[in-house]
Amino acid sequence: MTPTAHQLPDLLRDLDWIADPLRVGRLSQDFAWFSPVLKRDLAGKRGDIAVRPRTEDEIRSVVAACARAGIPITVRGSGTGNYGQSTPLHGGVILDLSGYNGFGWVRGGVGRAQAGIRLADFDAQARPLGQELRWLPSTYRSATLGGLFGGGFGGAGSINHGPLAAPGNVLAVRAMTVEAEPQIVELRGPEAMLLHHTYGTNGIVLELEVALTPAVAWTECIATFAQFDAALEFADRFGSAPGLEKKEVCFLAAPIPDYFASLAEHLPPGCHAVMVLVAPHSEAGMRDMVARHGGQVTYCKTADQVEKSRKTLIEYTWNHTTLHALKVDKGLTYIQSGFDPMRKLEQAKALEAALKGEVMMHLEFLRTKEGAFNCSGLQIIRYTTEERLNQIMQIYRDHGVQINNPHVYIVEDGKQNNLDPAVVRVKRRFDPLGLLNPGKLRSWVPPATTAESVAQTA
């Protein structure tokens, strides 16, 4: 008799199963509640049971059992995403890889680890070896390396190395197929990237090999400005200055800094703020530049101070900015936007003029996949009506700014806009039965259906 998901613990008794409905419910979620749309669309979506394997053998046994029984598998890390990427649409097993978290090695500028390792743990092991991760999302304390690869973009550090998707960042993955006899395959280079940002739909990533960057004892600073333009121009010039080493440049227009109660003493009410991670040897140059733009450095902590206090500015940037604001004011929502590298400042100034008071400008400076210096917006919006939200997005588009809809949970609607057909080919190889996170990869057509339609059209 084919077992159901609920019966799997009886077959695989040694594994760490989680059947408690409350805990399974929690493991079915992420931060999709940022979006009222996702909150509604994903309501009630959940796995039947969760399992937290600790070894490759344990993973293999779960996968084999699911493949034999036709049970969906949704892989997840720490659930720090915003888009319901690892919320199962069709029940089944939640394969929580956070326990599969061994640090592998660092050799030269390359590191390797199991998918479930937390980014902070990876760095804690890599830094004594002189290296660190190229990107830290603001959730890096709990987010896993596999989760970042499966559903993330980049973070602090993308100002140097672009998104994960830029060639040369992720060097290889070791992945498992979903079959009665699971296979393990090492994919390198561009082939490995076919599993990136596909929400675990086309292979189970077990290990990752990533390019690193030499470790720096980053100093964390806040510069505040009375003028929007001056703050923005400082952020842009400092961000692109090739002689000043940095890992993060986050521009927060007024009144966003006012939401940061825990930093209030460093943020004059109504200020515009730029948060930076700067190398110690570049701090003097950064301060010169702040002064020349009429700003003030109101906060400055060495890496030692940051470590001792366990308070890092990274946790005020990227999606954490949104989180802090939403915690204070439930009437807020947000959009994500991609500027034109050639006219980003002009666009940001024009949009500030057009929507000040309603849209609060938050820009993360970064390099695109191709290396252009750009900024990405995570604007916070005072929500009134859906109609007005749509108007705002249209105003952005009319200014030549691309809107990345943060209210979707399908691979193709996310960053893989023009899905490479090779992504689906990889799924055929790694998930021939279509059991991985079903419903998330729209382009997937189960082979049976294909055969059928071929037969029908023949």
Add this chain to the structure above:
Amino acid sequence: MTPTAHQLPDLLRDLDWIADPLRVGRLSQDFAWFSPVLKRDLAGKRGDIAVRPRTEDEIRSVVAACARAGIPITVRGSGTGNYGQSTPLHGGVILDLSGYNGFGWVRGGVGRAQAGIRLADFDAQARPLGQELRWLPSTYRSATLGGLFGGGFGGAGSINHGPLAAPGNVLAVRAMTVEAEPQIVELRGPEAMLLHHTYGTNGIVLELEVALTPAVAWTECIATFAQFDAALEFADRFGSAPGLEKKEVCFLAAPIPDYFASLAEHLPPGCHAVMVLVAPHSEAGMRDMVARHGGQVTYCKTADQVEKSRKTLIEYTWNHTTLHALKVDKGLTYIQSGFDPMRKLEQAKALEAALKGEVMMHLEFLRTKEGAFNCSGLQIIRYTTEERLNQIMQIYRDHGVQINNPHVYIVEDGKQNNLDPAVVRVKRRFDPLGLLNPGKLRSWVPPATTAESVAQTA
């Protein structure tokens, strides 16, 4: 009685004086012979005597003696420049600082050394400490740190950190004034940069403190291409790819590679070549990119192999490219050009189409002082007439490309085009008598003259 330059050795007997006319003549020159114009203009210009001090006290004693006697002082390093920057126009003492070459220290990402240290020697000491220089001109084996600061631009590494002039690259200089009682002053940040690229006219730089970059065991590769466009596009994309770590990207259109006899076996006749220094962990990504552009990697040496062979591709890039070509064909000359970061490929393709056969395209990819990804041209030209050379330069300008005249030896005609008045103010402080490399800083008006003209106009 006031001594002449020739009499100084009698006053300062312990110093290493060079009076032999042949040697003094050689120490009065650099590679200005690259330019027929400079060769003509600087013919016969030479110092009266040279001295090679080994300590700050020795430098001070020479400087004090010259200040008292009103003898010009021209500071020089190894004479690897191309523009007669350290050729004395008015005789006097050549202060050869190549013997003042102590390595100071490396602390974190910062290093310090005496001005006369050779760049290769600096790196040899810094690399075991995990750091390396941010820029290596192709002359790095013999060029000095002080010389690079006084008359250089950047080199391999400028693709990451821009020119020396970019804020945050040079952190401080220790400089001596030219007075009867020489003073020593430490200048930091932007103030230090007022002595940069001024050919030793406004202060004697004794020590430099520079930002470094973590040492990498660079692999050296040549990729060859049958098509100009493919080679150029590869160079551009690889150069800007944020995930692929590199220190050098040099594009050499056909037939330039044919001049490199010592690399002939790796350079198919008539090929277009791109020479790169790439981090080992980025080699696979680089090779993918070469293949996708239809190229071939024909040469690839690890850092170990490079060190053992003492043959580095750096010595085929930047001004060494010109040197190799000039050695083969005396009928060549060259220009230097700055492209528009927004349309650099388009400009290069159009100029290749317009001038192919007469102008050979050599582009060095780099970041500008502000951080824009750009390329700088050191085009080699089959010289016919001065009229035609001027036409070619005009065709470049008509395409929106800036021509940097390599046939000038005055500070203002070089990279300090719009001279910051502060440069002259610094000279007043460090060289009130106007004895440093006289004739090279056109904006300098001796204080006496100023007083006189003030009196006349009063």
